[in-house]
Amino acid sequence: MRLIEPACAWFLHLALVQGRTRSPATWRTYAEALYDWWQTCEANGWGWDRVGYEEVAAYRNRMLSGTSDLTGRPYARSTINTRLRIIALFYGWCAQRGLIATVPFTSGEVAVGRARAPSMLRHLDASGGRQKVNELTVRHTRPLPRALPIGEVRRVMAQMGARDRLIVEWALMTGARRMEIAALKLAQLPATDSVRSEDEPVIPIRLESTKAQSRATSIRRSH
Secondary structure, three states, rough: OOOOHHHHHHHHHHHOOOOOOOOOOHHHHHHHHHHHHHHHHHHHOOOOOOOOOHHHHHHHHHHHHHOOOOOOOOOOOOHHHHHHHHHHHHHHHHOOOOOOOOOOOOOOOOOOOOOOOOOOHHHOOOOOOEEEEEEEOOOOOOOOOOOOOOOHHHHHHHHOOOHHHHHHHHHHOOOOOOHHHHOOOOHHOOOOOOOOOOOOOOEEEEEOOOOOOOOEEEEEOOO
């Protein structure tokens, strides 16, 4: 029941100083990763500030061969890589502030696969098709999202009430996340009865609960 001061200080830095991590969902992901790492350190008798490359590699290997305590299923490689990168960010921050002498990670260069989508500014890339990565991360190919065929979506929606059908239609038409739809309030919807559909076929709506601080989406008026 003691506060882990370096971890708490890093989380304060993420939440209050660093501009790229403004989402509470991101903070939660970082906290869960560091919590799991600290549990591993305590279970093995490792001092968090005295671990090396070998200990982190053993942690990775345990995730590769084990199952999640939360889901009971094998860890996805994307989850393993995310945790390793978060831990590396924490140790890099600690090293910058003199809390540790060295970081238990190394980086190496790998060739970027040709299957990656070409960048518009590819001709300006001087990396030679190589990039630096954390050597402890595992090979992972991000799968393309699989969408239900429109016929199956219609069959599912046919069994729904008006409220749930509206939720599905909103998600399909706007690409809004589930957390954004669930947090939508009636007060956020503009009064449309005073706006003629031919003048405003698309109505913008400012979402208050999003992965980022705020963003806009829109709905198309129905006749």
